[in-house]
Amino acid sequence: MTIRIALAGNPNCGKTTLFNRLTGSTQFVGNWPGVTIEKKEGRVKGFDDLIVTDLPGIYSLSPYSLEEVVTRNYIVKERPDAMIDVVDGTNLERNLYLTTQLTELGIPVVIAINMIDVVEKRGDVINIEELGERIGCKVIRISALNGEGVSEVLAAAVEAAKGPGTIPHHIFSGGVEHALAHIEEAAVHNMPEGQQRWYAVKIFERDEKIYDDVRLSDDVKAHIESDIVAAEKELGDDSASIITNERYNYIESITKVCYRRKSAQRRSISAKIDKVLTNRILALPIFAAVMFIVYYVSVTTVGAWVTDFMNDGLFGDGFNLFGAWIPGVPVLAERALDAIGCAGWLKALLVDGIIGGVGAVLGFVPQMFVLFIFLAFLEGCGYVARIAFIMDRIFKRFGLSGKSFISILVGTGCGVPGIMASRTIENERDRRMTIITTTFIPCGAKLPIIALVASALFGGASWVAPSAYFLGVFAIGISGIILKKTKIFAGESAPFVMELPDYHMPTAGNILHSMWERGWSFIRKAGTVILLASVIIWGGSSLGWPDGGPFAFKPGMELPDSIIGHFGNVVRWVFAPLGFNNIQAAIATVMGLVAKEEVVGVFGVLDFNGLSPLAAYSFLIFNLLCAPCFAAIGAIRREMNSAKWTLFAVAYQTVLAYAFALIIYQSGLLFCGEVNVAGLIFALFVLASGIYLLVRRGAGKQADHGMAGR
Numbered sequence: 001m002t003i004r005i006a007l008a009g010n011p012n013c014g015k016t017t018l019f020n021r022l023t024g025s026t027q028f029v030g031n032w033p034g035v036t037i038e039k040k041e042g043r044v045k046g047f048d049d050l051i052v053t054d055l056p057g058i059y060s061l062s063p064y065s066l067e068e069v070v071t072r073n074y075i076v077k078e079r080p081d082a083m084i085d086v087v088d089g090t091n092l093e094r095n096l097y098l099t100t101q102l103t104e105l106g107i108p109v110v111i112a113i114n115m116i117d118v119v120e121k122r123g124d125v126i127n128i129e130e131l132g133e134r135i136g137c138k139v140i141r142i143s144a145l146n147g148e149g150v151s152e153v154l155a156a157a158v159e160a161a162k163g164p165g166t167i168p169h170h171i172f173s174g175g176v177e178h179a180l181a182h183i184e185e186a187a188v189h190n191m192p193e194g195q196q197r198w199y200a201v202k203i204f205e206r207d208e209k210i211y212d213d214v215r216l217s218d219d220v221k222a223h224i225e226s227d228i229v230a231a232e233k234e235l236g237d238d239s240a241s242i243i244t245n246e247r248y249n250y251i252e253s254i255t256k257v258c259y260r261r262k263s264a265q266r267r268s269i270s271a272k273i274d275k276v277l278t279n280r281i282l283a284l285p286i287f288a289a290v291m292f293i294v295y296y297v298s299v300t301t302v303g304a305w306v307t308d309f310m311n312d313g314l315f316g317d318g319f320n321l322f323g324a325w326i327p328g329v330p331v332l333a334e335r336a337l338d339a340i341g342c343a344g345w346l347k348a349l350l351v352d353g354i355i356g357g358v359g360a361v362l363g364f365v366p367q368m369f370v371l372f373i374f375l376a377f378l379e380g381c382g383y384v385a386r387i388a389f390i391m392d393r394i395f396k397r398f399g400l401s402g403k404s405f406i407s408i409l410v411g412t413g414c415g416v417p418g419i420m421a422s423r424t425i426e427n428e429r430d431r432r433m434t435i436i437t438t439t440f441i442p443c444g445a446k447l448p449i450i451a452l453v454a455s456a457l458f459g460g461a462s463w464v465a466p467s468a469y470f471l472g473v474f475a476i477g478i479s480g481i482i483l484k485k486t487k488i489f490a491g492e493s494a495p496f497v498m499e500l501p502d503y504h505m506p507t508a509g510n511i512l513h514s515m516w517e518r519g520w521s522f523i524r525k526a527g528t529v530i531l532l533a534s535v536i537i538w539g540g541s542s543l544g545w546p547d548g549g550p551f552a553f554k555p556g557m558e559l560p561d562s563i564i565g566h567f568g569n570v571v572r573w574v575f576a577p578l579g580f581n582n583i584q585a586a587i588a589t590v591m592g593l594v595a596k597e598e599v600v601g602v603f604g605v606l607d608f609n610g611l612s613p614l615a616a617y618s619f620l621i622f623n624l625l626c627a628p629c630f631a632a633i634g635a636i637r638r639e640m641n642s643a644k645w646t647l648f649a650v651a652y653q654t655v656l657a658y659a660f661a662l663i664i665y666q667s668g669l670l671f672c673g674e675v676n677v678a679g680l681i682f683a684l685f686v687l688a689s690g691i692y693l694l695v696r697r698g699a700g701k702q703a704d705h706g707m708a709g710r
């Protein structure tokens with residue numbers, strides 16, 4: 001007979017590592033029916049009758065996030081024969097919260113205290129015998145990483161699977177237990193005994209999905225409700241909070257006895273640093289200063305030196321090294337191609353098209369790498385978690401959650417994982433809103449556009465690059481306010497609980513690894529997507545009707561005569577009110593859909609000229625905020641699981657980008673004393689509409705239950 005064992009635990013507690021260790025290579029990866037959450041199952045190496053499942057990581061069995069729903073449905077409906085509750089031993093308190101719930105399900109549970117290698121290295125001590133006694137199940141120390149205890153925990157799980165379900169040892173306070181007993185009696189008495197408690201607790205918490213499952217009569221519901229209300233009155237809190245608090249109190253009482261931390265020193269240092277960094281008044285200016293430095297250094301100073309070398313030297317005419325002049329790649333390529341007698345058109349394709357386009361993008365890679373080093377450092381040292389915490393405090397007022405900011409910070413590297421990071425957001429409305437706004441933040445691929453505009457048109461002015469970042473944050477804030485006032489997005493955001501990790505110095509290896517992981521995908525893209533796009537742009541600018549004559553192939557023809565020129569001429573009027581009424585800029589904007597770096601790639605193939613700094617800044621703003629690249633749109637499509645929502649997201653982003661660029665360009669003109677009456681009226685109209693959307697009275701909370709479905 002096959003025994004099914006599920007691995008459950010918080011995110012990052014080491015489930016997948018343990019899973020891989022148990023299954024070796026005999027695993028099957030898929031998706032859960034209907035949702036894009038990874039499903040992993042596999043046979044245990046050497047035991048054909050043991051199947052393990054790696055469940056999505058969760059903090060609790062509440063029905064808030066997709067992960068929680070998937071995991072909970074799996075456990076409650078499929079009922080594995082046993083569960084291994086993987087607990088991160090370095091984060092005992094937070095992890096045991098889930099444990100208290102898992103043990104109530106009537107399924108045999110074995111606790112694996114993982115990361116024991118780290119716990120021991122720190123000199124902390126966990127008394128597993130005492131812990132097991134208090135919780136009511138077997139506890140085993142393991143290190144999924146080096147294999148310690150893995151076979152013991154497997155044996156214990158198999159043994160437990162043969163026995164009855166774990167009986168929870170935790171007793172809630174009198175008032176709660178009284179209500180629970182009534183609920184068990186009235187609502188769930190015909191369920192198997194082991195499962196009654198969990199259902200009763202969930203009913204007590206007024207978990208809507210459970211109410212759907214157990215289908216109570218109105219009579220019973222009213223009866224139960226009065227029990228719950230009585231308990232709430234007695235304990236002075238709402239029922240769900242009562243349960244949460246009592247679980248935490250229980251855990252505290254356990255860890256006090258079973259867990260001894262060697263040194264509280266690091267903790268206290270972190271607390272001291274946090275007094276400043278998360279201070280109510282200082283937090284925001286510090287965050288702004290940090291991001292200013294990050295962008296200033298990566299775009300304007302260090303990054304720019306290297307990029308100048310790459311653009312003017314390596315991919316330009318050449319550079320000086322130890323007093324010797326070394327020609328750049330295009331020059332060398334041209335010489336080599338001449339030497340082998342290459343046809344003129346092919347030479348133009350290779351040098352102007354491919355080296356020009358790909359080189360223009362590659363030239364900015366060093367800047368991306370510098371940015372990624374900063375991001376890796378901020379993440380690794382623990383500051384990013386603080387930013388989410390600080391932002392939560394501010395965003396809460398607009399009904400947004402700090403969790404949205406995690407997506408946004410991930411999106412600073414690349415929008416695709418940023419959009420995927422929204423999965424941790426509990427409620428569907430906030431999740432959608434985060435997906436829609438995440439790509440406002442400049443991703444790595446937008447960095448070249450920022451750098452190009454900053455250096456080519458503003459002489460490397462220090463404010464340009466950071467302003468792009470803060471504009472993105474601003475767009476997100478504005479969107480939050482506007483969207484929250486619509487019926488579809490109205491409602492309180494879920495509370496944000498997050499344990500702030502202690503500060504520590506990340507290792508150089510980790511930083512470099514993270515930088516490389518992010519950066520490599522851009523280099524790869526340069527060799528594939530950007531290369532192809534450059535060929536297309538070059539081809540489109542070499543085919544056309546030179547000098548008004550018949551259709552012909554002629555590299556280097558006047559741009560307006562070419563196919564691309566004709567196309568650009570049709571499109572560019574759309575951007576006229578934004579100031580970049582110019583073929584190159586129009587084409588670049590359209591090609592930005594393929595990949596944002598390609599905006600710069602286009603200028604590598606077609607020469608860039610004719611924009612005033614103001615128009616260039618407007619161009620920058622539009623390209624930063626408008627519809628993201630196809631890869632990110634694809635991610636939006638997958639995460640939204642709806643074509644309609646995807647369309648809405650892209651349309652919203654583009655309209656907002658247009659509005660921002662329009663208002664900034666037209667008001668900028670006003671300052672320069674060059675008023676364009678029609679444009680100004682248009683901008684004022686858009687500004688007024690925007691202000692209306694911002695300050696109007698929002699849809700009330702009654703809209704809370706509307707439009708919940710996909």
Ligand code: GDP
Binds near residue numbers: 011014114143
């Ligand atoms: P999951 O999110 O629960 O699937 O966690 P993973 O298996 O992906 O592990 C998260 C991180 O913890 C990875 O970097 C692992 O290498 C690391 N990890 C997992 N188990 C151990 C362990 O026993 N000791 C140490 N030091 N690291 C571990």
Ligand code: MG
Binds near residue numbers: 015016017057
């Ligand atoms: Mg995993």
